Amino acid sequence: QGTRDHPPAQAALRDRLLSAVVACFKRHGAAAIDTPVLELRDTLIGKYGEGTKLIYELQDQGGELLALRYDLTVPFARYLAMNKITNMKRYHVGKVYRRDNPATTRGRYREFYQCDFDIAGQFDPMIPDAECLKIVHEILSDLQLGDFLIKVNHRQILNGVFAVCGVPESKFISACSTVDKLDKVPWEEVRSEMVGEKGLSPEAADRIGDYVQLHGGLDLIERLLQDPKLSQNKLAKEGLGDMKLLFEYLTLFGITGKISFDLSLARGLDYYTGVIFEAVLLQQEKEHGEEAVSVGSVAGGGRYDGLVGMFDPKGRKVPCVGVSIGIERIFSILEQRLEASEEKIRTTETQVLVASAQKKLLEERLKLISELWDAGIKAEMLYKKNPKLLNQLQYCEDTGIPLVAIVGEQELKDGVVKLRIVATREEVSVRRESLVEEIRIRTSQC
């Protein structure tokens, strides 16, 4: 339950999607790394706040206590610390595991892929952060998922807001997780949780409410920099300074049209320390019979300058910023679209079927297909001694093979092969020594 097989059509769609994401990561100069699915239990415990209880633990069958990784960020931080790496731009595509209640229609599973890009190292402020946002923008544009918005905030601005509203520092993280619910429930509910469960004064909650319901662009940053209270707070001032610089860079990248500085964005995980962001798809129009489904956030990330230090014996910090693409949610949208469009996705890449019209030509088919394979041509044949031509042509129709190479008695005598173009039913006679080249030319256009 909450895990699934991917049959060929899904696997092919997923491959396309992952290729597009990885192409973007490579475009930005990232190297791949791979870490084990199994981590030491102690590496994972205490890094995910509420999430910790969703970690899959392995049976104690002797040896170390192991668990399945919950995300790719903590293993990356562990990897950097273990190998004393202070500077790296990497991507990682891999499966992660959560003992969550699966909501499979919304693309939430217990076993799912994550696609992460992270930049580790001490650099001039906001340049890597801006690149992460550029990457989200590129990927969501490339995949043509429809309109989207990238919400951006800064943990220090949030902490500054809490401070000037009279929240004691010990309650910052707890207040943060309450604010995080603002994208799902109205302010009234968030307020009552703050006052009820979290024990803030009604006045503090109201003051917080005035701030966290704000969103805008560079104008809002400027306004808050002039705010009589926030401008006196060191945390908020630093955060707003970062945010201003970030927006300058995003302007140079030409992507501010899809970016919103949104003070209600808090992000659940404890380890963020600076810029945080989350991309959401905007409600789609119902058109072409396509059903609009809210799939929530499709990418998220932020800066986590303290995590690597937690794994270093001397606590040496390596500043990091990264982004995780919500591939499963994107996949469920694309899958739904594919179903609606009735477009058939090819699950194989076979260029040519080696066939025969007459009986007793299995040997000749085997010889020809072997030549084609050795020349790098993607070729198939039916595993029958004497298949009917009709069945062979039908197989091409069913699986989308564009060409058929037909061997027959006469062709063998003449040293040729009949090449049939499935789509047009055209047949041409090709000299055997030119066949490979002819197949290459005819399939390079598809």
Place this chain on the structure above:
Amino acid sequence: QGTRDHPPAQAALRDRLLSAVVACFKRHGAAAIDTPVLELRDTLIGKYGEGTKLIYELQDQGGELLALRYDLTVPFARYLAMNKITNMKRYHVGKVYRRDNPATTRGRYREFYQCDFDIAGQFDPMIPDAECLKIVHEILSDLQLGDFLIKVNHRQILNGVFAVCGVPESKFISACSTVDKLDKVPWEEVRSEMVGEKGLSPEAADRIGDYVQLHGGLDLIERLLQDPKLSQNKLAKEGLGDMKLLFEYLTLFGITGKISFDLSLARGLDYYTGVIFEAVLLQQEKEHGEEAVSVGSVAGGGRYDGLVGMFDPKGRKVPCVGVSIGIERIFSILEQRLEASEEKIRTTETQVLVASAQKKLLEERLKLISELWDAGIKAEMLYKKNPKLLNQLQYCEDTGIPLVAIVGEQELKDGVVKLRIVATREEVSVRRESLVEEIRIRTSQC
């Protein structure tokens, strides 16, 4: 222990290797599928003989009892039965898990990749089996691993041998697993295990010994078909008939030079029912300072006609034959070679570094790199406001970036970019609107 991180150089090498293997699988018309790493415990138990005790089980944290997959074959059979698929050619690249004693120098780990290709379906005999052997031949040739040999045998021939040598049917599987040790220990030891532990008579053991030490080609098959005892045994006759047909097809494929019919090959797993095979690398010469390491088998597989039926409620069988490429062992050979050759493997694909020679040009660099990314060019820049040109050039040397696009005051005025070819130190002035095209042309040759 027995799991490991793959830093970028390893991950890049592994990517190349997996690409070559997957390219071959696609060349043979296979579709990809993906199944979960987590399987129900009951799916796995009882399928691997001795291997069962090496299965990683998850803690019972409520819900179903789960385990990590031990190979990709059993999940494939479970997938076919669950989805009532009777006909499929698929490949699967994924990680599997075994609680084994890791022998990391020989490429044996607790978490490792498997690359499987399987053909499921009722077809004319030996055509799919021959294709599996062709695939092994293609992959080992493509990867240029040195000389190799593919040993082939047939479970029914082995069973026939046991029968004519007076072994009771109940001891076939047990005798099989003893014969399987012949590639590691001399016949004398195998014989004494048969007589001692397995309780066969010394005469039976000797008779078995006469057979299982045979190996050869079509000539041996013909000889055994004339063997007075074997030719009277139904199992052996069928197996030898299959083997003869198989060798005919392999002759048409032109690969019999690397194939040996070897009666000592038994394969450990219980589920094989017909042709079995295993590829081994032959001892390499010590040359170019390269150390020869015995890495044992690098591919293996066979026919398993009964496994799918074990997962079908009505026991409906789907005949299958498949091959698994021992990617980890191949990887450890390639890695060792790479180290010996001191060739440096690029871990990124960046085409151009966007640089500046003067200060205060961060904004211009950001604008230019953004244009390049949007045009699909793989580009990087240093995350510094005012990096030194020398450091920027050094970065290209270190990471293998072939081109540098340098922006400067004068170039900005003239509407050009200076493009530097790192290898030759040549610099050309390129009009900004032609830059993308120029980068494409200059990097398409590398």
